[in-house]
Amino acid sequence: MIRVAASVAEQTYVFLATMYGGILIGFIYDLYRIFRAIFKPKKIATLIQDFVFWIVISIVATAVLLFSNSGQLRFYTFLGFMLGSILYNRLLSRVVITAVVSILRLLRKIIVGCIQMILYPIKLLTRWLSKPWRWFKKKLKPVYCRWKRIGTMPRRIYQEIKKYIKTIMKKK
Known part of the structure; x- marks a missing residue:
């Protein structure tokens, strides 16, 4: 049995779920921007990355629509996605980008420090052996x-x- 009209509570739930989907899409876009800023891909790689980005966004949007209202497309679902991404962009984007970049820098420092600790004995050994070798x-x-x-x-x-x-x- 197919229900034609959805109640206001269901529509509100779907609207809020699509807003959440818009926020999630905005977050994924920020991760993509950070990735492109770090690696600076060439034209072909950019095309491939854009294609993968849109596939991921499509999967997220489809999943949100399927879980919230059985995949029905309505005007308020598009509005929810747009408002969610706009809200994320205006309120959270800078904070998230700053936090992710800081975390990546910290991880880089930790990894570089570990590598230097691992390589330190090897450097000492090569210095020690270089004089007799020469x-x-x-x-x-x-x-x-x-x-x-x-x-x-x-x-x-x-x-x-x-x-x-x-x-x-x-x-x-």
Whole structure:
């Protein structure tokens, strides 16, 4: 049995639910803006990200409509989405962006600090081993150069023989 007319309480519930959906869409948009500000994507990546953003927004809007009023589209549902996103943009957007950026900066500092703590012993070890390594390398460089020259000798001889044979063949 299909009910044609919804009560005022149901319409108010749907309107408030779509306002909540508009607020959620505004929040997702702010996250998207922060993501784009951090990574500064190129044109193709921007197109792909925009497409994904609109898919996510469509899923959110559809879910809100399905859960609030069985997916029925009414003027007040569109109005609720618009008012929710406008209210979010005017009242909460700056606060949310500031908080998310601060949290991301704090996370970055924590991650960089952990990485530096992990790499500190490795840096000490490389500093400690660099002096003996430089001395060892300095002592072995002449030997290495001699062995390299000796090692490439068969190839050089082969190339010289090939050249010599070419010149002999041209003279005939």
